[in-house]
Amino acid sequence: MPELRVIAEKLAFPEGPRWHDGRLYFVDHLDGHVNVVEPDGTVRLLATLPGGASGMGWRPDGTHLVVSMHDQRLVALGEQVTEVAALGGLVGGPLNEMVVGGSGRAYVGNFGSDLTGGEPLTPTVLVRVDPDGSAVVAAENLVFPNGVVLTPDERTLIVAESFALRLTAFDVDENGGLSNRRVWASFGEAPSLDFGEIVAQGTTIPDGIALDAEGAVWVSDPVGHEVIRVAEGGRVLDRIPTGELGSYAVALGGSEGRTLYICANARLGRIEPGIDRCGQVLTVEVDVPGAGRP
Structure with a gap:
């Protein structure tokens, strides 16, 4: 059994791990914290987003993009936090995960509705934000678009539709348009669009995802x-147990790309946000290195 190692703990809700420029970045989205793990293991706070932090990525020029969840903005980190795009007119709920391609285009998911406020689960869109800050709907009728990756040639995008219990793939054209929608992998049939029923079913709910060099x-x-x-x-x-904790996001990185980073927390439906603080970032070594983006 592979050995898990804890590199960060006592977090409210770790999410969005990214390996970039030799270091691991991740967010603690309930606290709105954007963090980096320094080579000596120290977790350093880079920024706090009052709207909650989620997916992140980097443009070719080094611009560090981060999703600001509840005010539905894409922002850039620097000496100050600056707005790149306001997406509230396109989405129905808090923003979520994101991937940024080599072109600088970002694909951003969202909840579809205010689930934490008691609104029903509602199909929604994946938004594309171009390098000039313009935003368009890239795909419609997705059920909680969550973790998202691009293949190394950036001609295929795979997104986790969490509460449809599937990974969905699209072809990507030279202008960033998405077409040829298809099921890449299914983990069962969702019993309904009722959040509680889906969670109670106990079937794998795909959240964050990471692509490796064998295309898995x-x-x-x-x-x-x-x-x-x-x-x-x-x-x-393959399967890697995470003990008593559920897993919410993954990334491949490390010096050889074979370190799997796992954001873990109490299982869905059993979290007291900001109170339990049992969130952890775990690492484990795997055989196949990462590929594509993020």
């Missing part, structure tokens, strides 16, 4: 006690 995807599961590695079509290739 590591999938985090907030209702399970593991992360899984799946091939296109849904065959499970």
Whole structure:
């Protein structure tokens, strides 16, 4: 059994791990913190977003983009936090995960509704933000678009539709347009669009994802006690238990790209946000290095 190591703990809700320029970045989204893990293991706070922090990525010029969840903005970190795009007119709920391609285009998911405020689960859109800050709907009718990756040639985008229990793929054209929608992997049939019923079913709910060099995807599961590695079509290739905690996001990085970073927390439905503070960032070594973006 691979050995898990804790590199950060007592977090409210760690999410969005990214390996960039030799270091691990992650957010603690309930606190709005954007963090970096220094080579000596110290976790350093880079910025606090009052609207809550989620997905992040970097443009080719080094601009550090971060999702500001509840005010529905994409922002850039620097000496100050600056707005890149306001997405409230396109989305129905808090913003969520994101991938930034080599072109500088960002694809941003969202909840679809105010689930934490009691609104029903509602299909929604994936938004594309171009380098000039303009934003358009890239894909519609997605059920909680969450973790998202681009293949190394950036011609395929894969997104986790968490509460549809599937990974969905699109072809990407030279202008960033998405087409040829298809199911990349399915983990079962959602019983309804009722959040509670889906969680109670106990089926894998794909949250954050990471692509490796063999074209397989590591999938985090907030209702399970593991992360899984799946091939296109849904065959499970590997499983790594996460003990009593569920997994919410993953990333591949490290010096050889073979370190799997896992953001873990109490299982979905059992968290007292900001009170339990049992969130952790875990690492484990795997055989196949990461590929694509993020």
